[in-house]
Amino acid sequence: MVDSPERAARWAAAISTTLLANLTREKLEQLLGGYVEQLLGGDVEAARQVGRSMVEHDFISSATLEQTLAHLGEHTPVTPARLAALAAGYAEALRDRTLGQQEISRTAAINAMRRAESAVKASETKFKAVFESSAFGIIVSGLKGDIIDVNEALLTMLGYTAGDVARMSGRDFVHPDDRAGLRELAKELIASPYDNIRVEKRMVRADGETIQTHMAISLVREDDGTPPYFVTMVESMDEMRDLQSQLVRQSLNDMRTGLPNRAQFLGWLEGAVGSRGPETLALVQIDVDGFRGVNDAFGHEAGDRVLMTIAGHLNAVFPEEVGRVARIGADEFGVLVENPRDVPAVIALVDEFTARLDEATWIDGHGIGVTTSIGIVARQARGGDAADLLRAADVTVGWAKSDGKAQWALYDRERDLRDRERYALAASIPGALEEGQFRVDYQPVRSLTDGSVLALEAKIAWDHPERGVLCPEAFLDQASDNGMIVRLVRWALAEACEQAGGWYATLGDRTPVLSIDLPTRLCQEPELVAEVARVLTRAGLPASKLRFELHERLPVLLNDAQLEELTILAERGVELVLDHLTGGNAGVSRLRMLPWSGVKFSPTVVHGLDAGANRVDKTAAVALLEWAAILRLPMFAEDVRSEAEAARLAALGVVGGQGSHFGPAVPATEVPALLI
Helix, strand or coil, X not given: CCCHHHHHHHHHHHHHHHXXXXXXXXXXHHHHHHHXXXXXXXXXXXXXXXXXXXXXXXXXXXXXHHHHHXXXXXXXXXXXXXXXXXXXXXXXXXXXXXXXXXXXXXXXXXXXXXXXXXXXXXXXXXXXHHHHHCCCEEEXXXXXXXXXXXXXXXXXXXXXCHHHHHCCEHHXXXXXXXXXXXXXXXXXXXXXXXXXXXXXXXXXXXXXXXXXXXXXEEEECCCCCCCCEEEXXXXXXXXXXXXXXXXXXXXXXXXXXXXXXXXHHHHHHHHHCCCCCCCEEEEEEEEECCHHHHHHHHCXXXXXXXXXXXXXXXXXXXXXXXXXXXXXXXXXXXXXXXXXXXXXXXXXXXXXXXXXXXCCEEECCEEEXXXXXXXXXXXXXXXXXXXXXHHHHHHHHHHHHHCCCCCEEECCHHHHHHHHHHHHHHHCHHHHHHCCCEEEEEEEEEECCCCCEEEEEEEEEEEECCCEEECHHHCHHHHHHCCHHHHHHHHHHHHHHHHHHXXXXXXXXXXXXXXXXXXXXXXXXCCHHHHHHHHHHHHCXXXXXXXXXXXXXXXXXCCXXXXXXXXXXXXXXXXXXXXXXXXXXXXXXXXXXXXXXXXXXXXHHHHCCCCCCCHHHHHHHHHHHHHHHCCCCCEEECCCCCHHHXXXXXXXXXXXXXXXXXCCCEEHHHHHHHHC
């Protein structure tokens, strides 16, 4: 979970360029950290106080508020209600600040009038400037309500002309139901030692429409004994409420597409899983494939056009009576369908949406096409959990992407549980390494002619305290996904070489080659050659006694510099074997860029030679083996299960094999007996 300081740092980064306040970055983050705690731990009133505090600390740029609302709405769990309260508090404080500034100006003007005997003309000029330029309506009136003067802002607010006002009294501006109350307040002010009050009263426009206003009424008492008078500043509350509504709309909607944003979408989900929600729902999450490439190639304006096109397609396919659409991420959209007829009906809508994407979006002569990966989650609504729904949708989108993108996937709870177990395993690898739960076992690769041990393939085994001994297939794929594969294989390489160095010290050149799978991620390390050299030197093992097995797809995934690193290893004596050869995935032009020491066939090919294999598999396996023989490289086979497979492989030129037919992988302590 992200803590308040980190949230504050992100908030500060979002608004730093918009600030007018003179704050250091440290003080800004400290202030925002307090705001984050108020927003997440307090109620709506606490959020309103945050808005007021922002104005008090000079966060008075409209861009600051806009960026704040957008950032909090998209990147924090602050509810829409608290965002609205923050915006309301901000607007109220800004109004009070403005009124205060106007009152300062008014006081200056009134004081100038009091010095009229010595500087009448100058005082009148200053007051006139404030009076005429004020954005608020101003009425100067006598104690009995007679109008002395009004400014242009008041005439505009109420729709009167100067000629109209000349025939009116102050009471004519006020709603009939509020006149008596306002008259009593004026009497109380005259009788009190105070000079001003603030009230909310209704006023009547020239067209008869009633507007709600906020009045700041000041009683001016002259020192020279002249009759006192009222100066009333008037602000339309309707305009202020319109501003508040606009700020709330901005906080809950995406400015680029016009769709509701993530904050509003989360509110929908919370309502849908509540006790008054629908019985069932379907959550559709859409992720744009390769969206960053569109921005990089054609610019962010083109990316925005693509997003607006997708938003238009979603609104067309999921109108309001069918589903509610929102933009929930930079390149992600969400659709909430309440009480869908059935899952096939939702899938049909998704197919209709993806069909619309077949038509390119034309921008500056470029026909830009996009695809989407879509996750669909359908389940009972009431009593559910909004966060779990979103997680399930994210997981399902991930399945669609991993299966090839440009398609949809349906949430499968059993698959999710299996994946979570594997991801949990991969995440716990560092701790397991520290506790010594891993070991390296060795599977013999035997000659198909005399049965001698040609090589020992290192296999990482995990002695899990709860699940027992786990084979590599149970955790290596997920370790590749989260990057733990690098740390794990580095450890296994050092461990295996250290043990092989001990066998070499005893057996010398009769020591079999140590073979180990080298994953793609480790091949992309810039210091691969230097690291392997250090490991071999420390272990006392010659480079010729080390063999790396590389998946047949690997050469296509590496750049020229990375292929050069592998070539240098081969030139220093390390063997490179092309592993998992099936004939279907290898890029021949890239394969030729590496100096191979051998090829190794996958279990699929090997099993095609079994006595019970069908004719098609057998023909394909034989053809591939005969083709590989043209390379004039030693050939090896994996997962040999029977004497029939071993004999057929030997007849086709395969020199070595491994698998259950030749014995399982054994711990390092049993290897010396195996070699002797």
